[in-house]
Amino acid sequence: MKEAIVSLRNVGKRYTRGKQQSVHVLDGLNLDIPKGDFVALMGPSGSGKTTLLNLIGGLDKPSSGEITVAGERLDRLGGGALSRWRANHVGFVFQFYNLMPMLSAQRNVELPLLLTKLPAAKRRANALAALTLVGIADRAKHKPNELSGGQAQRVAIARALVADPTILVCDEPTGDLDRKSADEVLHLLQRLNRDYGKSIIMVTHDPKAAEFASRQLHMDKGALTAA
Numbered sequence: 373m374k375e376a377i378v379s380l381r382n383v384g385k386r387y388t389r390g391k392q393q394s395v396h397v398l399d400g401l402n403l404d405i406p407k408g409d410f411v412a413l414m415g416p417s418g419s420g421k422t423t424l425l426n427l428i429g430g431l432d433k434p435s436s437g438e439i440t441v442a443g444e445r446l447d448r449l450g451g452g453a454l455s456r457w458r459a460n461h462v463g464f465v466f467q468f469y470n471l472m473p474m475l476s477a478q479r480n481v482e483l484p485l486l487l488t489k490l491p492a493a494k495r496r497a498n499a500l501a502a503l504t505l506v507g508i509a510d511r512a513k514h515k516p517n518e519l520s521g522g523q524a525q526r527v528a529i530a531r532a533l534v535a536d537p538t539i540l541v542c543d544e545p546t547g548d549l550d551r552k553s554a555d556e557v558l559h560l561l562q563r564l565n566r567d568y569g570k571s572i573i574m575v576t577h578d579p580k581a582a583e584f585a586s587r588q589l590h591m592d593k594g595a596l597t598a599a
Contacts, residue, residue, distance in 0.1 A: 374406035376440075377539060377571045378428055383437035385423055385594075397423045398594045401437070410565040410572045412582035415591035421575050422543060424591070428573060429541040430458045442538040459487050463532030467544035469524045471516040477503060477527045478512040484535045502530035506560055522553030529560060533570075540564070542574040546581050558584040 385398040397420045405411055413421045426432040427439055430446050433454070439446040442461045449457060471480045481499040490498070503509040506526040516524055525545060532540055542561070546554035562584050564570045574585060582588050590597050 374408060376404040377407040377409070377442060378403065378405035378573070379438075379440040380404075380427075381438040383427065383434045383439060385420075385427065385432070386435045396594060398427075398434075401594070401596065403589075403596065405571070405573065408565070408569050408571055410562070410584075410586040411574065412585035412588045413573060413575045413591065414577070414579075414582055414588055415597075419591040420594040421591045425541055425543055425573060425575050428539075429462050429464060430454050459484065459535070461538040463535070463537035463540045465525070465528055465532050465540060465542040465545045467547040469516070469521075469528045469548075471524060471527060471531075473516050476513050476515055477508065477519065477530075480516070480527055481531045481534050484531060488535070498534055499530070502534040503527070505533065506530045520553065521549050522556055525549065525553070525557050526560065529557070529564075533564070538571065540570050540572045542572065544575055544577065546576070546578060551580075554578070554581065 380403040383401040386394050386396045415421045434447050478499045481502050482495045485495040503512050506529050508526045565572050
């Protein structure tokens with residue numbers, strides 16, 4: 373069996389509303405995701421799947437339990453160390469692209485590399501290589517408002533890939549796209565997983581999108597359930 377890229381043990385997450393009310397979003401969750409897997413995480417709104425995705429991506433910390441991702445115990449890291457870990461290991465893809473509107477596609481893809489010591493010429497070269505990989509190098513000089521939704525999401529995926537992350541974390545990456553554009557993006561994610569061995573965890577409400585993953589996990593009321 374492949375080594376786990378993600379391992380959760382008895383993970384809980386709760387939030388406090390007002391002065392006293394404690395809301396449990398996750399409670400005693402256990403999960404292993406092997407390296408190189410492509411997982412679709414499904415469930416109704418409020419089931420805890422985005423919370424789980426944020427914990428795996430190091431955007432949030434658990435209230436209890438252990439989270440190990442890419443060999444690092446995330447529940448033990450402080451804020452600064454967690455930020456550095458994210459920069460080195462996680463590529464994020466969001467539903468609404470989160471591109472900077474005044475920057476070209478190439479400059480948007482370069483943004484994660486500004487945190488590195490790479491010279492400007494190398495940053496540009498790496499950004500163009502990432503855009504080429506996702507099939508949109510011919511739009512490198514275009515700004516987001518000059519791109520279709522599918523093209524903008526490809527730029528977002530190139531940005532997620534440019535620093536060669538260990539894991540791709542995708543939150544409803546096709547939720548704002550028409551069916552044709554969505555399938556093109558999903559085929560791209562599938563190829564990144566199959567041909568480049570990228571570990572991918574994708575939250576989606578769309579059963580057709582989930583079919584592109586190697587396997588599906590279902591959540592309800594903060595717990596993993598049978599499909």
